[in-house]
Amino acid sequence: MNYYYHPNPTTNPVLSTEESSHAVKVLRKKVGDTIHLMDGKGGKYEAEITDANFRKCAFRITNHEQLMHTHAQVHMxxxxxxxxxxxxxxxxxxxxxxTAQITILLTQRTERKKVNLERLEKKAISAMKQSKNFWKCQIDELTPYESFVTQLESLATQSFIAYVETGQEEALQTLIQPQKNTLILIGPEGDFTPEEVQTAVQHGATAVNLGSSILRTETAGIIAAHTFNLVNGR
Incomplete structure (x- = not known):
């Protein structure tokens, strides 16, 4: 079943230009056909096309189901x-x-100083539709590390910082507790500095390792997110 993304389908029942083109030109949808939508906030909708315009495909909602979060969330x-x-x-x-939320961190060893938030949003929407999670991951803009870590205790019930330099940290899977909202920090190529780790620990984070291998940043992030899912039976 194909889903179309619309953040406010009840107040503006018209698909975006991109979604309209996909529905009408690619899938050959026509007036009277049923389509399914998600709003990225747990809402599932069934609708009927009223105007099969490939630029502004209009619809009327025929059914709405609101899903509720029943499990803990992870913030990367x-x-x-x-x-x-x-x-x-x-x-x-x-x-x-x-993953419920992703914050892009500007650390001392971060080499990239700019990110295209719009492109990341599109990736998040595409992944939501493909996986049918029904909640769009919140993507935060590039955030200075120093200001972010001071908020750790207010952002999640438990927080962890992945660190490989000393090799003395316990594994994430042995420390993470199920059914608790969790925040996990992943460093850049070259890892966090010892000072950054110390600052995070001072604000409530626990330093952990993600295994014996030296991982790329993006691989470490996926391992951490997947570990959270495994601990929570997802």
Missing amino acids: AIAPTKNIDRLEWFVEKACELG
Whole structure:
């Protein structure tokens, strides 16, 4: 079943230009056909096409179901990769795994100082539709590490910072507690600095490892998100 994304289908019952073109030109939808929509906030909609315009496909809603969150959420805070394709890959896969929020971190060793938030949003929407998670992952703009870590205790019930330099940290899967909203910080190529780790720990984070291998930033992020899912039986 194909789903179309519309953030406010009840107040503006017209598909976006991109979604309209896909429905009318690609899938050959016509007046009277049924389509299914998601609003990225847990809303599932069934609708009937009233105007099969390939630029502004109009519809009327015939059924609406509001889903509720029944499990804990994970928030990934990750430094952007130098190669933007790898960051976009991470966002896509993390969203497929059901990650609720992604914050892009500007750390001391971050090489990329700019990200295209619009492209990341498109990746998040595409992943939501493909995986049928029904909640769009919130993508935050590039955020200075220093200001972000001071908020850790208010952002999640438990928080972790992945760190490989000392090799003394316990594994994430042994420390993460199920059914608790969780925040996991992933560093850049070159890892967090010892000072950054210390600051995070001072604000409530626990330093952890993600295994014995040295992982790329985006791989570490996916391992962490998947570990959260496994612990929570998702």
